[in-house]
Amino acid sequence: MSLKAFHLVFIIASIVLAFGFGAWLLRQCFAFDGPVIELAGGIASIVAGIGLIVYERYFLKKTRNVSYL
Amino acid sequence: MDIPYTVDTRPDTGLYNAKAGIWLFLASEVMLFGALFSAYILLRVGAPEGLWPLGWLNVPLGTINTLVLITSSITTVMAWAALKVNQFDRFKLFHGITLLCALIFVGIKSFEYYDKFTHYEVTLKDGRIADGHLKEATDTHVTISGRFVEEREELYDLHKHKAHGHETITIAREDIEKLSNYGPRHNTYMAIYFTLTGLHALHVIGGAIVIGYLWGPGSRLWRKDPERFTNRIEISGLFWHFVDLVWIFLFPILYLL
Numbered sequence: 475m476s477l478k479a480f481h482l483v484f485i486i487a488s489i490v491l492a493f494g495f496g497a498w499l500l501r502q503c504f505a506f507d508g509p510v511i512e513l514a515g516g517i518a519s520i521v522a523g524i525g526l527i528v529y530e531r532y533f534l535k536k537t538r539n540v541s542y543l
Numbered sequence: 544m545d546i547p548y549t550v551d552t553r554p555d556t557g558l559y560n561a562k563a564g565i566w567l568f569l570a571s572e573v574m575l576f577g578a579l580f581s582a583y584i585l586l587r588v589g590a591p592e593g594l595w596p597l598g599w600l601n602v603p604l605g606t607i608n609t610l611v612l613i614t615s616s617i618t619t620v621m622a623w624a625a626l627k628v629n630q631f632d633r634f635k636l637f638h639g640i641t642l643l644c645a646l647i648f649v650g651i652k653s654f655e656y657y658d659k660f661t662h663y664e665v666t667l668k669d670g671r672i673a674d675g676h677l678k679e680a681t682d683t684h685v686t687i688s689g690r691f692v693e694e695r696e697e698l699y700d701l702h703k704h705k706a707h708g709h710e711t712i713t714i715a716r717e718d719i720e721k722l723s724n725y726g727p728r729h730n731t732y733m734a735i736y737f738t739l740t741g742l743h744a745l746h747v748i749g750g751a752i753v754i755g756y757l758w759g760p761g762s763r764l765w766r767k768d769p770e771r772f773t774n775r776i777e778i779s780g781l782f783w784h785f786v787d788l789v790w791i792f793l794f795p796i797l798y799l800l
Contacts, residue, residue, distance in 0.1 A: 475566070476562075476777070477620060477623055477777045477780045477781055477784070478620075480780075480781055480784045480785075481616065481620045481780075481784060483788075484616055484784050484787060484788050484791070485616075487788060487791045487792075488613050488791060491609070491791050491794070491795065494795060495606070495795070495799065498795075498799050502702065506702060515606075526613075529617070533620075536624075537624070540627070543557060543558065
């Protein structure tokens with residue numbers, strides 16, 4: 475597996491973490507009456523997850539000619 | 544004499560030797576961290592109900608460290624890609640940023656460790672418990688900035704009991720039954736926390752040394768054998784990605800869940 479393939483796996487894991495962390499922060503905010511910063515953080519984390527999806531698509535396009543091995 | 548397969552792929556593996564070697568090494572690392580993650584799960588499911596710490600770690604600092612490591616993974620790939628298109632100056636820039644990210648991560652982690660080693664739980668002879676950060680310790684008394692709790696259980700789930708005031712508390716030595724900081728000996732949670740994050744931090748430091756070498760004196764190889772140097776950057780990048788991936792699992796299980 476090349477660095478390209480491992481990077482894709484890593485970014486997928488980061489996307490899952492970003493969405494999971496966003497959900498966790500929103501739950502903290504609503505279930506335990508958390509401060510507004512947790513709501514903002516939750517939204518920011520989900521936006522970061524979307525940003526990572528965009529980055530992954532860009533990366534795939536840019537490294538089209540690089541082997542997965 | 545030339546070392547074979549530093550650039551060309553071996554016909555039997557389809558990889559150059561260093562790549563086959565790093566993947567064998569990473570397989571052993573998966574077993575090492577896998578065993579420790581299993582230990583964490585067994586300790587957690589075996590803990591009495593309500594006595595597993597929640598919210599003991601600083602989530603904002605953990606989040607910053609996560610962002611730092613994700614950024615460093617992107618820059619390490621950018622550095623490799625720059626070499627692939629013969630842009631050595633861009634490689635220097637991106638690899639330098641990766642090194643900086645590694646140092647920031649270790650700096651933040653050190654601060655977190657310091658915070659834990661100066662955080663004390665003081666059990667008094669009358670049964671009360673004081674919890675807070677050590678301000679002063681003399682032969683006659685101990686001063687902390689923290690609070691008193693009636694039951695030890697109040698200290699465990701800080702997600703639910705997050706709002707609490709801090710006051711300066713001075714306790715005479717003769718009134719103290721037990722004084723314990725939040726180091727690895729404090730309880731099983733702190734023990735597995737320091738084991739997992741300590742081992743991970745050692746990997747970050749090891750990776751930073753290799754990245755620093757390849758950024759500095761090791762980069763001379765670029766002039767003599769650019770393809771081989773590019774492969775070295777790929778190998779260091781694979782290791783770095785593994786270290787970052789371990790953190791992607793560590794952060795939620797230790798800081799959030």
